[in-house]
Amino acid sequence: MSELSPYLASVAKTIDHMIDRYFVDKTGELNKASAHLLAAGGKRLRPAVMMLAADAVTSGSSEELLHAALALEVTHTFTLIHDDIMDDDSLRRGVPTVHTKWDMPTGILAGDVLYARAFEHLCMAHAKDDAKVRAVTMLARACADICEGQHMDMSFEHRSDVDEDEYMEMVKKKTGVLYAAAAGIGAVLAGGNAVQVKALYNFGLNIGIAFQIQDDLIDLVTPAETSGKDQASDLREGKQTLLMIKAREKGLDLSKYRRDLSAADINKAIQELTDAGVIDEVKQMASDLVSASNKNLAVLSPSKERQLLMDIGAFFVTRSF
């Protein structure tokens, strides 16, 4: 994986530069609100997946598709802005959320502006028109699915009986489909055939689901100083993550942790989940998803980019923040 870090750094630099050019350097309060979270950093993983998928299909094609890579980051950011309103979160990427820094109406509109700009930039990619039409359709369907996933996630808050299938369906929609669209759009715009597009779409879907499962693990085990987020917030809020669902299925009662938690409390919960085999099982599921996702890549010729796609999958389930 030694080549992945510099690759991701270079993509992030390119995307950051485009964000400055097309979003930050604009006047007007609504444009500022729209650019706020985009400019607050981020790993730019969806653009990286899109560009690698494109290059894995047609070497060197991603250079022509930077606007489409930007479109994926912009789409992701619009969903974050709207999610933050719904969840009334006040901090994201170390900065105040848009509706906190401005107000709720401005947050809705800032997200809506980015939503439009995503489709506009997707159409600005240098690719064949039929491919662009397919890419627009793929992005639109992903956006509708993300909404459905967020709606499911919120509905889970009122329930304590969510099962594994429901959780997987929610995560597939909320997180998986945008990675699927990223890889699929890269393949489509690079001129990939139907088999390649489908394979890369499925690759993205699986690593996206694995990404979210790992996110839930990170929430539990990574101290705030490393992750930048409150540790064990899911546990405290009784959130229906895969960890919690598996724990419940094994008869563990985690409801006692739905309160302010000390570091010792968190360690006790981690120990309990470890002893019951829950953490290992969840890690195994994420790891199995990544292995399954790699099988999709067999339809592509070996290349540096194909290897980097596998490295990204491996990174998704080993990262600690």
Added chain:
Amino acid sequence: MSELSPYLASVAKTIDHMIDRYFVDKTGELNKASAHLLAAGGKRLRPAVMMLAADAVTSGSSEELLHAALALEVTHTFTLIHDDIMDDDSLRRGVPTVHTKWDMPTGILAGDVLYARAFEHLCMAHAKDDAKVRAVTMLARACADICEGQHMDMSFEHRSDVDEDEYMEMVKKKTGVLYAAAAGIGAVLAGGNAVQVKALYNFGLNIGIAFQIQDDLIDLVTPAETSGKDQASDLREGKQTLLMIKAREKGLDLSKYRRDLSAADINKAIQELTDAGVIDEVKQMASDLVSASNKNLAVLSPSKERQLLMDIGAFFVTRSF
């Protein structure tokens, strides 16, 4: 204009049928919330403008473009759902608004789902791919402008010094550009050349602005039983409409009407505005915009559809609800 009413009725029937098929007949709470306002009726004027523009460019082409017509209605509805949240309005088209019937997060998501579906349906139109890419770009830019217009409109609430130019800019973005996009997209998808597309875009822009000015007039002079909306709400709320701006420019003080108003109060305000020539001036401006918009249509061969486009413009500034 005798042919306009049956034409509009037939478009509305077609669009209503598509709404039933693609939105109402879906399961799941979020889909129900997304379909709620779409299914609550509406004159389907943007689809009509799109279809007439297409047929005025290439006779009979609109039959192939029904999905694009639907996309415009869906776009309009998504903006209404989000606007209702921002303005915290509880009634629209005689039904509870989405965030009132469900909740704010569901309202945001229902709008976001429609936003995606609009682009998906636009891509489902039977047209050339290059035309569809241009149409997607046009719709995306219109959406970003609508957000900007709504943001301007909200910022006006805290001001009492909005001038005519600012008002016109706001209305252009909030209402004009979607009619412009409707006519422009119809022309593009029907295979229109650059001159025709630009002419129809500008036609739509002007009648859209005139439509909004007429809406402000209707708010003042049309009783609730005819318009279905509270009479004189703009006056009561001190909203910066063209009427109010012109009145202020003429030295009229309408701030005394910022309170609960009886029918007699409203009549007194109407009399005051009539005597000062404000109502006539505003009517003239709307009428001039429609005349100007018709000049754009000179690049098209005479046809039934070109005439119906002119009739729609005339209808926009004579309607009383």
